[in-house]
Amino acid sequence: AQKVTQAQTEISVVEKEDVTLDCVYETRDTTYYLFWYKQPPSGELVFLIRRNSFDEQNEISGRYSWNFQKSTSSFNFTITASQVVDSAVYFCALSEASLGDKIIFGKGTRLHILP
Amino acid sequence: EPEVTQTPSHQVTQMGQEVILRCVPISNHLYFYWYRQILGQKVEFLVSFYNNEISEKSEIFDDQFSVERPDGSNFTLKIRSTKLEDSAMYFCASSELRAWDEQYFGPGTRLTVT
Numbered sequence: 001a002q003k004v005t006q007a008q009t010e011i012s013v014v015e016k017e018d019v020t021l022d023c024v025y026e027t028r029d030t031t032y033y034l035f036w037y038k039q040p041p042s043g044e045l046v047f048l049i050r051r052n053s054f055d056e057q058n059e060i061s062g063r064y065s066w067n068f069q070k071s072t073s074s075f076n077f078t079i080t081a082s083q084v085v086d087s088a089v090y091f092c093a094l095s096e097a098s099l100g101d102k103i104i105f106g107k108g109t110r111l112h113i114l115p
Numbered sequence: 116e117p118e119v120t121q122t123p124s125h126q127v128t129q130m131g132q133e134v135i136l137r138c139v140p141i142s143n144h145l146y147f148y149w150y151r152q153i154l155g156q157k158v159e160f161l162v163s164f165y166n167n168e169i170s171e172k173s174e175i176f177d178d179q180f181s182v183e184r185p186d187g188s189n190f191t192l193k194i195r196s197t198k199l200e201d202s203a204m205y206f207c208a209s210s211e212l213r214a215w216d217e218q219y220f221g222p223g224t225r226l227t228v229t
Contacts, residue, residue, distance in 0.1 A: 037158075037220075045158065045206060045220040091158060101146065101163035101171040101213060108157055 003027065004094050004106035012112040013082055021077045021109045023092030029053075031097035034068065034075045039108070040088040048090075051075065079111075087113045117141045119221035121207050127227045128197055136192045136224045138207030147190045148208040148218060149182065151175070158206065164190065197228045 005024045013019045025034065036048040049059065051068050059066045063080045079086055092106040120139045128134050140147050149161040163171040164182055181193045190209075194201055204225050208218040 043204065044222045045208075047217050047219070050217055093158075101148070101165075102160045102173065103148075103218070104160065105158040 003104045004092055006092055006106035006109050008109045009107070010110045010112070012114060014114050015084055016081050018078060018080050019082055019111065021079075021090050021092075021111065023075045023077065023106060025073050025075065025092070025094045027073075027094060027096050029096040029098050033095040035093040035095070035103065036066065036075075036077050037091045037093060037105075038088045039091065045091075048077075082113045084113045084115055087111060119207055119209055119219050121221035121224050123224060124222065125225045125227070127229065130199060130228055131196050134194050134197055134226065136194075136205050136207075136226070138190045138192070138221055139188050140190055140207065140209030141219055142188070144209035144211050144219070146170075146210045146213060146216075147184070148210075149192045150206045150208065150220075151203040152206065152223075153203045161192070194226075197226075199228050202226060202228045
């Protein structure tokens, strides 16, 4: 079974629209960490956020916000007023304390922001 | 701002050849990682390294793979006898603390096996 599921393979929105990328995770650990990474067309991986399992507080960073809900095992990512530069593949990832240093990535969501 | 560097950016090799991919992690980081990403697919964990030994490895990291920190700055991934399916982007990453700390990724090395 997949531990990190990003059901949206590809999304296209028009610039300035808001868009939410979904992430559902599966773990039996009580201590775990969730991440979002951005991979622009240039190919590098850019860290966006880390959240630990004990902190359900939502976070906002500029146009980005994250909604962590343990009850639904989800860690969704919203971009407000999207811009063309937001076009990228976005990966959600999970690290479980019991698995040590392994980070498990979802398959990613390819986001196209149309001008 | 400190960054992880990787060389070469692109490596082309023939099947059966040995390749060494090189990484220079951020200097005060203690944990080092290799990941791979087959074109168009997700990023997959290969191995983590701490205190001069492997701390975790995935099922992908078989006997064909090895890692080494030959000096105080470099961290290398060796593939002994490359196969076509080893063609992928290989990312090195480092973190100050364990995996749950922020991992800084290098720009990647694209390995093409022909």
